[in-house]
Amino acid sequence: MKKKHLQRLDLIFKNEHDTEAILEKTFKRSNDDVINDLISSGLKGRGGAGFPTGLKWKLASEEETEVKYVICNADEGEPGTFKDREILSSVPHKVLAGMAVCARIIGAKKGFIYLRGEYLFLKPQLLEAIDKFHSLLDEMKVDFRVEIFLGSGAYICGEESALFESMEGKRGEPRNKPPFPTAQGYKDKPTVINNVETLAHTYSIFKYGPEKFRDLGIQDSRGSKVFSVSGDTPVPGIYELEFGMSLQKFVDDFADGDAKAVQVGGASGFCVPRKRFDKTVIGYQGKLRGTSLPTGGSMMIFNSSRSMYNVLHNYLDFFVEESCGQCTPCRVGTQQLLLGVEAVKKGEQPSSYLDKLMDLAEAMRITAKCGLGQSVANSFSSIVENFKEEMIY
Amino acid sequence: MAEKINLKIDNIAVNIDEGSTILEAAQKINIRIPTLCYHEDLCVAGNCRVCMVEQVGSDRLIPSCAMPVSEGMEIMTNSLKVRSARKQVVELLVSEHRAECTRCYKNGKCELQDLSSEYIVGENGYIDLIPLKGYSIDNFSPSIIKDDSKCIRCQRCVRTCNELQNIGALSVAYKGEHMKISSFYEKPMYEVVCTNCGQCINRCPTGALTEKTYFDEVWSALNSEKKHVVVQTAPAVRIALGEALGMPVGEIVTGKLVAALRRLGFNSVLDTDFTADLTIIEEGNELLQRLKKVLVDGDTSVKLPLTTSCSPGWVKFIEHAFPEYLENVSTAKSPQQMFGALAKTFYAKKIGVEPENMVSISVMPCTAKKYEADRPEMRSSGYKDVDYVLTTRELALMIKQAGIDFSSLPDDEYDSIMGESSGAAVIFGATGGVMEAALRTAYEVVTGREVPFKNLNITAVRGMEDVKEATIKIENVLPEWSFLEGAELKTCVAHGLSNAKKVMEAVRDGKAEYHFIEIMACPGGCLGGGGQPIPTSLAIRKQRSKAIYEEDSLKPIRKSHENPEVIHIYEEFLKEPLGEKSHELLHTHYTKRNRY
DSSP states (O other), X not given: OOOOOOOBOOSSSSOOOOHHXXXXXXXXXXXXXHHHHHHHHTOBOTTTTOOBHHHHHHHHHTOOOSOOEEEEEEOOOSTTOOHHHHHHHHOHXXXXXXXXXXXXXXXXXXXXXXXXXXXXXXXXXXXXXXXXXXXXXXXXXXXXXXXXXXXXXXXXXXXXXXXXXXXXXXXXXXOOSSSOTTTSOGGGSOEEEEEHHHHHHHHHHHHHOHHHHHHSEETTEESEEEEEEEESOSXXXXXXXXXXXXXXXXXXXXXXXXXXXXXXXXXXXXXXXXXXXXXXXXXXXXXXXXXXXXXXXXXXXXXXXXXXXXXHHHHHHHHHHHSOSOSHHHHHHHHHHHHHHHHHHHTSSOTTHHHHHHHHHHHHHHHOSXXXXXXXXXXXXXXXXXXXXXXXX | OOOEEEEEETTEEEXXXXXXXXXXXXXXTTOOOOOSSOOTTSOOOOOSOOSEEEETTOSSOEETTTOBOOTTOEEESSOHHHHHHHHHHHHHHHHTSOOOGGGOTTTXXXXXXXXXHHTTOOSSOOOOOGGGTOOOXXXXXSSEEXXXXXXXXXXXXXXXXXXXXXXXXXXEEXXXXXXXXXXXGGOOGGGSSXXXXXXXXXXXXXXXXXXXXXXXXXXXXXXXXXXXXXEEEOGGGTTTHHHHTTOOTTOOOHHHHHHXXXXXXXXXXXXXXXXXXXXXXXXXXXXXXXXXXXXXXOOTTSOSSEEOOOOHHHHHHHHHHOGGGGGGBOOBOOHHHHHHHHIIIIIHHHHTOOGGGEEEEEEESXXXXXXXXXXXXXXXXXXXXXXXXXXXXXXXXXXXXXXXXXXXOOOOOXXXXXXXXXXXXXXXXXXXXXXXXXXHHHHHHHHSSOOSSGGGOOGGGOSSOSEEEEEEEOOSOOGGGGGGTTOEEEXXXXXXXHHHHHHHHXXXXXXXXXXXXXXXXXXXXXXXXXXXXXXXXXXXXHHHHHHHHHHHHHOXXXXXXXXHHHHHHIIIIIOSTTSHHHHHHTBOOOOOOOOO
């Protein structure tokens, strides 16, 4: 029997050059109409956290402040994620158009693309796209300008409030929330900060209407999603797929036939073992049967030749290095998790020490200041739980 | 008026202003939530995660210090989830802290120690990170010791140095496992812009930042038969020492302090207040002389405004940050150093002790005084004028070591010759005190009348406001001061170095015209000094301030120029203010320093 493949979509990367028409069309509509379209489309943040985009814009639009900002978060730092790079390379105008509409709605005159430091090579072509876009805005008499702000390589600066701190010339450390960015973001002004892919999706929604987007996906997870597929796969790369697929289908299409685990959502995501492939759905948490896993797009496939101890060790190494060091659970917790798994592996600590570490990971999840520290538990617990013998022997 | 919010904490209803935090709401109903990075003098950091509480219906815990209250909120401060998470956090902190408590200066006074005794971090803790880190101790400074192995990264010191003092000597460096509190290029504290104010020490919850102690040296001197040990006590010590010895905040313990010092074996128990009075005579005359040179002689080389020079933290600050204004700083030495110079000259001769056999000790509310005593300029007697400087805390420890029951000591009195003082000297310990003392004297010198304020209390320069200004109109002057007839003397008082910076920037930018500026490096003045008992807060500083002004009001002599011992030392030794002997012993100069 011929396997039914996952549907490949071509919304984001479709080479459409009707920015002017789309902007004109959208600008003619009322702010409420546009926001309602976004809300009814079901679009949620594609960076991984999944906040409803329309609501975010609405909240910022309701702030009564003269100066506001739109920021495109292009600090794509999650291990195994490389889709924003591709979107910015091939369809930057869609991202820019999304920013311009957002600016119009919330009342911002200034936008920034916070570009990951390692993506320096993208800067020239991005500047060219911005220049072209500025000319278009001038023709349309739209008062909005976009600047590139280059990050310096810290993973934590992808966290929105750390990103603001970094842009303000301070140390990239997450802030206390509230206040949230829509009330007090960059320079303490109301700020909409959206992931690259999120902004690109708004372009499609403005063009085709919310229904087409909503028709894709399931329940709380609507539309398509760009995935970065890597690891033990014969076909690594970037794929736009419908949200809500089962992991089994994904593995059938992309793995090498020997997949023992898939890490969904990068180092800060979850590890799903083979036995749970068919019970796992890729999408935001909702009323799904089985487990639903959100992802910023990273899908790392591991086959049976891989040591999951090494995989976990690698992630922990990463967190130990990339924690900003500000809050106790993350700064010290990451070090203890790393040293702890090493000690168990070397036999310096009994295997029961893993239970203590699992408790620690849970404590980190509920006490850490930002998403980084909170999500270390995701990979740690899912790997230790499912591959315990590999941690010990 | 702010709107009121209703919430429940541990099932107790609270009604509190909108914008308050959960921590504040809990405090209102006397529920104590443990904190560590939180300090009421500083902005909220929310980084230690000790004060986490549970909000009913929410999966993750929330930091009570940083989370504003909202209507209908239900908070649990002692649920199983909260207790277990807090214990984990404390365990983690202990694992990155060199927990050699029995060897630590802060033993018994450490907030992490308190927390770990409350949350019983048992034997089965996490892996000790200390052996993996290769820490070294920075003990090059004469004032401050920085031991990173005891640091728990709460950043109170960083916030103190950057916000409260606006110095930036301490900042966060690196990230992740390497994150630490560091200085410019990781240089020792001695080589950076650190003013030695010690405010970071006052707020450090552990033993990571402490003063360099000298009580061992002082004990040896006291136990040496050959040595005559002279001690001076700063104004702000007598209203704070009690706190460190179990007495209430704001208790005046002058008499007990003197008695304790005698019991410890000091040969001469004298008072910095005496030289505080002397400072007023020298500095007051310097001000009048500068005014004369500018107003009458048109001498453009003379600089105004004149600023005070008693606070060594302020002096080092201006040397770093505004070196172009060093000529504006009064050349008068601080009371500590005037005392030191006179102790080994005038006083030594009086009591027939060879200066080389004299050990000069001071007890100060200050850590910068240790640095000041070490400055090469401070050897006018031909010896080190002040050999060792003890903080209020160190003296409290010595009193404990000696087994003295401080609170039951009978009151005693300072020795004479350099032990008498006026109320004007006592108020040196509070922000605005030097200004008030100077005005009490200068006004009278010029007009022949007392300052025109009820009971001599110049309330305009008192209090905890960031920057205070007062203008005094001078009328009906004595003939020799006719050039000041009708003049308005404009004064300014600032405390805390961030306020000092504001004032100096205003002066630099021509936005403020003052004749005389008093600046103290520490919040509240010396009473909030870096050597004072821990903890500190605005409420504590206000209590101490109240005690200082009470001590002033009780003094029979309230004006520096009426101190009989001061009058006597001019007659017998110094001859005249700003005279030859004064220049030799009581005045100094300053050094331009790097801005980083």
